[in-house]
Amino acid sequence: MCHYCGCRDIPLIKEFIAEHEAVTDLGGDAVRALDADDRARASLLAAEMTALLRRHWAGEEAGLFRVMAENEEYAAYVAALVAEHRELDAFLTTLDLDEPAQRDAFARAVGELREHITKEEDGLFPASLTELTGEQWNEAMTAWSGVHGRPVAPARTAGGAA
Secondary structure (H helix, E strand, O other), rough: OOOOOOOOHOOOHHHHHHHHHHHHHHHHHHHHHHOOOOOHHHHHHHHHHHHHHHHHHHHHOOOOHHHHHOHHHHHHHHEEEEHHHHHHHHHHHOOOOOOOOHHHHHHHHHHHHHHHHHHHHHHHHHHHHHOOOHHHHHHHHHHHHHHHOOOOOOOOOOOOOO
């Protein structure tokens, strides 16, 4: 993730980044479990990662992605990201880590997920800072909150208070 634009300070973006970190941690742990031939643990971690990804995607797509795609300049970029979500979801739906080819494909998919996240964190998120209106940010946060069942965490000040 870039550190130059300030998007990390936006509460909704912070939520997305935290979700990205959680899913990549779960994916990495699952790959390490596979490397240790612990398929049962890998399967549990992959299932947890899948559940978190689906909730994450729902929040992104209903909120930030939708409002960014309203701008013709970003519509194709957002559509490509959504297509990657669908492709990974289809793969995860049929994942069987007892199959050697599926284990290898899962490890590759975790690497591709990291590349996908980079497209969001280094591309779409910084662009959202200059493109979205206050109303669009509110729409994106409301959509995320609806999916997650809680409000977006407030921004923290330099002293740590909300």
